[in-house]
Amino acid sequence: QQPVQSPQAVILREGEDAVINCSSSKALYSVHWYRQKHGEAPVFLMILLKGGEQKGHEKISASFNEKKQQSSLYLTASQLSYSGTYFCGTEDGSGNTGKLIFGQGTTLQVKP
Amino acid sequence: DGGITQSPKYLFRKEGQNVTLSCEQNLNHDAMYWYRQDPGQGLRLIYYSQIVNDFQKGDIAEGYSVSREKKESFPLTVTSAQKNPTAFYLCASSSQGLSSYNEQFFGPGTRLTVL
Numbered sequence: 708q709q710p711v712q713s714p715q716a717v718i719l720r721e722g723e724d725a726v727i728n729c730s731s732s733k734a735l736y737s738v739h740w741y742r743q744k745h746g747e748a749p750v751f752l753m754i755l756l757k758g759g760e761q762k763g764h765e766k767i768s769a770s771f772n773e774k775k776q777q778s779s780l781y782l783t784a785s786q787l788s789y790s791g792t793y794f795c796g797t798e799d800g801s802g803n804t805g806k807l808i809f810g811q812g813t814t815l816q817v818k819p
Numbered sequence: 820d821g822g823i824t825q826s827p828k829y830l831f832r833k834e835g836q837n838v839t840l841s842c843e844q845n846l847n848h849d850a851m852y853w854y855r856q857d858p859g860q861g862l863r864l865i866y867y868s869q870i871v872n873d874f875q876k877g878d879i880a881e882g883y884s885v886s887r888e889k890k891e892s893f894p895l896t897v898t899s900a901q902k903n904p905t906a907f908y909l910c911a912s913s914s915q916g917l918s919s920y921n922e923q924f925f926g927p928g929t930r931l932t933v934l
Binding site: 748749762808812 | 861913
């Protein structure tokens with residue numbers, strides 16, 4: 708079942724912070740975050756695994772609450788380059804399939 | 820440079836025709852994936868392959884077929900049985916397909932339009 712992202716869209720001024728949430732009805736093994744600019748391919752941001760392991764960019768932070776089956780992506784001191792659509796991809800079960808189900812996306816627009 | 824290439828970038832098809840979308844990677848990745856993206860929507864998994872000569876259906880496999888004869892190639896055929904094929908198609912790959920700790924690298928996509 709597709710995870711639910713919130714908010715659907717957000718508009719920021721440069722330097723402001725934003726939080727994007729991803730919620731699933733299933734127990735999750737991992738959560739992946741990607742950013743996609745219009746007409747381009749999604750680009751990897753972060754992976755969070757059950758048990759606390761993380762891998763991602765230095766300037767991006769995220770959390771994973773296994774009990775609540777939720778993940779949040781934190782964008783601080785936003786820059787114009789942060790604009791795009793953010794997707795979470797979730798993997799349920801015991802993992803080790805690499806099969807992700809993506810949310811519907813959150814559109815972020817950063818204005819000068 | 821290592822990466823994933825998809826061709827063509829734009830493809831137009833008449834109703835009733837089969838078309839094949841190409842996906843090639845030189846990253847030496849084991850796993851490859853095909854996604855479909857509709858306007859304003861997320862990515863939906865069509866097929867995926869974790870090893871050569873093996874592949875599994877994703878959530879929307881009906882009307883599509885794939886092959887994985889070589890590690891670097893994972894072509895997708897959109898058949899005439901796919902009722903609404905107009906969409907943006909993305910191919911991705913990841914190393915060690917059985918591990919969740921590996922990000923997926925995406926190709927630039929093919930935009931398919933049915934006339």
